[in-house]
Amino acid sequence: MSHQFNQYKSPLQQSFKHAVSYIESLPDRKIDHAPTSQELRQTLAGPLPLHPSDPAAVIDEMVKNVDAGLIASGGPRFFGYAIGGAFPASLAADWMVSAWDQNVPYFVSSPAMAVVEETAAEWMVELLGLTKGSAVGFTSGAQEAIYTSLITARNTLLQREGWDVAARGMYGAPRIQVVISDQIHSTIKRALSMIGIGLEDIVKVPTDDNLRLIPEALEQVMKQIEGPTLVCAQAGCIDSGAFDPFDQIADCVEAHSNAWLHVDGAIGLWAAASDKQKHLLKGIERVDSIDTDGHKWFNMPYDCGMVIVKDPNTITTAMGGNNMGDYLNDAMDKPDRNAINFGISASRRARGVPVYAAFKSLGKAGIVAHLDNCSALAKLMAEKLAAVEGVTILNEVVSNRFSAQFGCGDESYRNELTARVVHRLQSEGYLYPSTSGYKGLKTMLISILSCHTNEEDVITSTQKIIEAYHYELALMENEKDQVECIK
Numbered sequence: 001m002s003h004q005f006n007q008y009k010s011p012l013q014q015s016f017k018h019a020v021s022y023i024e025s026l027p028d029r030k031i032d033h034a035p036t037s038q039e040l041r042q043t044l045a046g047p048l049p050l051h052p053s054d055p056a057a058v059i060d061e062m063v064k065n066v067d068a069g070l071i072a073s074g075g076p077r078f079f080g081y082a083i084g085g086a087f088p089a090s091l092a093a094d095w096m097v098s099a100w101d102q103n104v105p106y107f108v109s110s111p112a113m114a115v116v117e118e119t120a121a122e123w124m125v126e127l128l129g130l131t132k133g134s135a136v137g138f139t140s141g142a143q144e145a146i147y148t149s150l151i152t153a154r155n156t157l158l159q160r161e162g163w164d165v166a167a168r169g170m171y172g173a174p175r176i177q178v179v180i181s182d183q184i185h186s187t188i189k190r191a192l193s194m195i196g197i198g199l200e201d202i203v204k205v206p207t208d209d210n211l212r213l214i215p216e217a218l219e220q221v222m223k224q225i226e227g228p229t230l231v232c233a234q235a236g237c238i239d240s241g242a243f244d245p246f247d248q249i250a251d252c253v254e255a256h257s258n259a260w261l262h263v264d265g266a267i268g269l270w271a272a273a274s275d276k277q278k279h280l281l282k283g284i285e286r287v288d289s290i291d292t293d294g295h296k297w298f299n300m301p302y303d304c305g306m307v308i309v310k311d312p313n314t315i316t317t318a319m320g321g322n323n324m325g326d327y328l329n330d331a332m333d334k335p336d337r338n339a340i341n342f343g344i345s346a347s348r349r350a351r352g353v354p355v356y357a358a359f360k361s362l363g364k365a366g367i368v369a370h371l372d373n374c375s376a377l378a379k380l381m382a383e384k385l386a387a388v389e390g391v392t393i394l395n396e397v398v399s400n401r402f403s404a405q406f407g408c409g410d411e412s413y414r415n416e417l418t419a420r421v422v423h424r425l426q427s428e429g430y431l432y433p434s435t436s437g438y439k440g441l442k443t444m445l446i447s448i449l450s451c452h453t454n455e456e457d458v459i460t461s462t463q464k465i466i467e468a469y470h471y472e473l474a475l476m477e478n479e480k481d482q483v484e485c486i487k
């Protein structure tokens with residue numbers, strides 16, 4: 001009986017055709033068509049199929065039926081949350097990852113993928129100016145990188161106290177004191193709540209008007225803390241892009257007898273590659289562990305994150321890859337890179353491949369140009385908006401993002417007007433900001449991360465924001481007058 005490997009060709013050809021057509025539509029596509037789930041279910045849901053269908057026809061039908069429910073976040077004017085586009089070589093490389101269908105926890109399960117990931121890891125450490133020899137693991141995103149980092153931190157801190165978490169668990173273990181910036185991202189707290197450390201006794205260090213940790217406040221806190229201590233700071237705050245002062249934080253951590261410093265670099269770590277921006281990350285090489293994302297500012301297709309740990313022995317021990325069972329002993333005996341040592345996943349796809357392709361296709365110069373372009377465009381938009389009466393930019397724009405508020409009235413009026421402006425822009429679909437919060441205020445968050453955003457996108461988007469603001473302002477004033485009349 002002959003094999004049927006030629007049956008891939010037709011669905012792959014259809015996928016190629018649809019993918020190119022979707023990607024080329026991104027600059028002009030309405031970003032969000034806001035379909036209801038009910039509308040989407042009409043074509044996507046239904047009874048479980050009982051019989052086979054032609055694979056190419058399945059692709060065609062699915063592409064047609066999902067279209068209205070896709071958010072064009074890979075386009076040039078998607079400025080919400082923290083979602084980047086995809087570099088061309090990385091997207092194409094990601095297709096190859098699926099075609100090769102390699103499982104990568106062990107060198108023996110895919111020698112080529114192991115060396116590609118090893119190389120991408122080394123290039124990344126070099127590009128970011130981190131300590132040579134740091135361990136890098138490729139994860140599903142920053143959240144998984146945070147779990148990996150904080151598990152490594154927890155086990156190492158307790159090991160130094162003579163407590164082996166892998167053997168004894170957390171029952172009766174010495175308490176780990178956690179110190180975080182009051183702006184730390186929810187994913188850090190999520191990890192702490194799941195890895196047996198808990199949230200109850202966390203000490204929060206205040207931040208300044210730019211949401212940057214105040215180092216003097218940390219110094220005071222650290223003087224009063226004894227025993228194993230985990231300190232979490234961030235490189236790039238979601239709402240302001242602010243970078244915590246790593247050198248001063250590292251001084252406090254190093255003065256402590258048993259402390260670990262973790263940095264959440266999901267938003268901003270990549271700035272370390274740029275001569276223009278790396279001053280923001282002074283001291284980052286002193287940090288014990290860092291999480292970051294490939295799929296945000298580094299424009300990898302979803303999903304891709306990285307964990308970086310300065311002392312490779314700590315992560316290798318914590319991940320426990322050597323105890324996977326007899327059938328894997330030979331695999332682990334090899335001296336080559338076994339990715340299971342650098343992350344909590346066992347089987348996974350080769351997420352380092354799109355990263356490798358980005359380094360190869362852009363080179364350092366191309367990557368830095370992308371990073372500098374995003375930050376320059378964020379500054380340009382913020383400056384243009386700040387010149388409009390009634391628009392307040394809440395943070396100093398140091399990186400790829402800023403938070404804005406609209407209006408001059410009291411806080412609740414400004415909060416409502418700001419939300420209305422953002423919702424209007426989202427429903428128009430030309431650009432996509434999101435709402436967020438800034439020390440209790442409702443804000444418009446602008447995050448410029450895409451390799452496709454250019455100056456024209458920023459100028460036309462700024463104009464649309466100003467128009468939406470004036471439109472909603474007039475509406476709200478009108479509504480206020482009507483209420484006054486009725487009174």
Ligand SMILES: Cc1ncc(COP(=O)(O)O)c(C=O)c1O
Nearest residue numbers: 082141142143185187238266293
């Ligand atoms: C500051 C920060 N840290 C961590 C994360 C988690 O990243 P991911 O969703 O890739 O796991 C995010 C997500 O937006 C973030 O903004």
